[in-house]
Amino acid sequence: MVTIYDIAKKANVSAMTVSKVINNTGRISEQTRKRVKKVMEELNYIPNSNARSLVLQQTQILSLLITDITNPFYTSLARGAEDSAKKLGYRLLFGNSDEDYNKEQDYVDMILSTRVDGVLFAPAGDHSLKHLEKLRAHNIPFVIMDRAVPGIDSDIVSGDSKQGARNLVDYLINLGHRRIALVNGSLDVSTARLRYEGYAEALRLHGIELDDELVLHKSYREYNDEDQLSRLLEQPSPPTAIFAANNFLAVGVINALRKRGIRVPEDMSVVCFDDLDLSSALDPFLTVAAQPAYQFGAMGIQLLVERIQGSALPEARKVILPSELIIRSSAKTIGS
Missing domain, CATH: 1.10.260.40 (lambda repressor-like DNA-binding domains)
Structure with missing residues (x-):
């Protein structure tokens, strides 16, 4: 040797x-x-x-902990983080919690034993607080990605989930839809709460009463509850449009509709938060509120390295990146 x-x-x-x-x-x-x-x-x-x-007293190694590497949003975020880390002279370790708090805890323990210089952390939800507090107790700098966690004040890069949701629902209402369902993530995740608030606010501003029977709260990872969708569709006054709170939920909803012979958008309009992967560019279909996922990762790494190297930074820096409404062909005009 x-x-x-x-x-x-x-x-x-x-x-x-x-x-x-x-x-x-x-x-x-x-x-x-x-x-x-x-x-x-x-x-x-x-x-x-x-x-x-x-x-x-530094390893030049950073950790990126995300909730689902198969989600195109996080795939692009991870690429942005990796590219930025490399430019700044750092290597990046990846972890994937699968929206699971126990798995997230295992990764936090691994991060502490690996002696990384800092962590880019996309929390599974509100209960990630104890994991972030553990990093802070060990003086490991971190930047939170995408989802805020009540009780922790830190650098964060997030999207404007509330406004993005409002834009999608406004779009559907302007097409004539009044019965709009929401298939959302769990309410112990901050983005799900904000997207629900944006949905509810858009309805209120257009004078449409919110119907709790049209709102489903599920896991962000995948929608596959046939019974709940049946209850939505078999109501006396069923929805004419569905707002899926992320791309995985949208794909699950569309697949479930197709199994019933319900066509999109001919029989049901569907829109969603976050875009799909690159394959969607070959046959643009879903109308989405697209977030700049690559910039999430790149900017998160920049903030993290500044936090590692700087001692006179403000207590917490918050960056909110707006979404872009991309209108495609998954929703149609109804009424006159």
């Missing part, structure tokens, strides 16, 4: 000089630095990250 002493001997410098080059510390001439790096490449030397972290 190649050591720094082997490199020092071949480069005709001291082992201390080699260590300074590896850790980018001390004053060394550019000529010497290049000579040492050339020898490192010739000998295929890979620095010991654990030893380096002891010198710098």
Whole structure:
């Protein structure tokens, strides 16, 4: 195994000089630095990250913990985070909680044992508070992504869920719809609460009474409850449109409708929060409130690195990124 002493001997410098080059510390001439790096490449030397972290008190490793890597929103967010981390000289470890608090706790414990410099954290929900408090107790900087957690004040990058939901419901109302159902996530998730508020506010501002029978609260991960959808559709005055609070719920709703022979948008209009993956660009269909997911990740990493490297930052910085209403072909005009 190649050591720094082997490199020092071949480069005709001291082992201390080699260590300074590896850790980018001390004053060394550019000529010497290049000579040492050339020898490192010739000998295929890979620095010991654990030893380096002891010198710098940093590992140059960040963690990204998200709730569902199969969701296109988080896939794009992760890419933005990875690209930004690489540009800033950090490596990124990924974790996926599957919206599960126990799994999230396991990842937090792993993060603490790995000695990462900071965490980009998309919480499973309100009960993630204890996991964030655990990171804070161990002085691990973190930035919250997408979902706020009551009881914790920290840097956060989130979308404007309430306004995005209002825009979607306004759009449906302007098409003539009055019976609009909401298939939402669990109310222990902040974005689900905000999207419900936006839905309710849009109805109220248009003089439409909110009907609780038209509101379903499920998991964000997938909608597959045939009985609940049947109750929606078999009401005396069924909905003419459905607002799905995220892309997975929208796909589940559309698949369930198709099983019943209900066509979208001919028989039922459907809109959703968040866009689908790139395949949707081949056959644009769903009208969506699209969030800039890549920017979520890139900006989150930027805030996190600033938090790691800066000691005179404000207590908490909050960035809210607006969504874009993209009108496609999944909703139709009704009435006259």
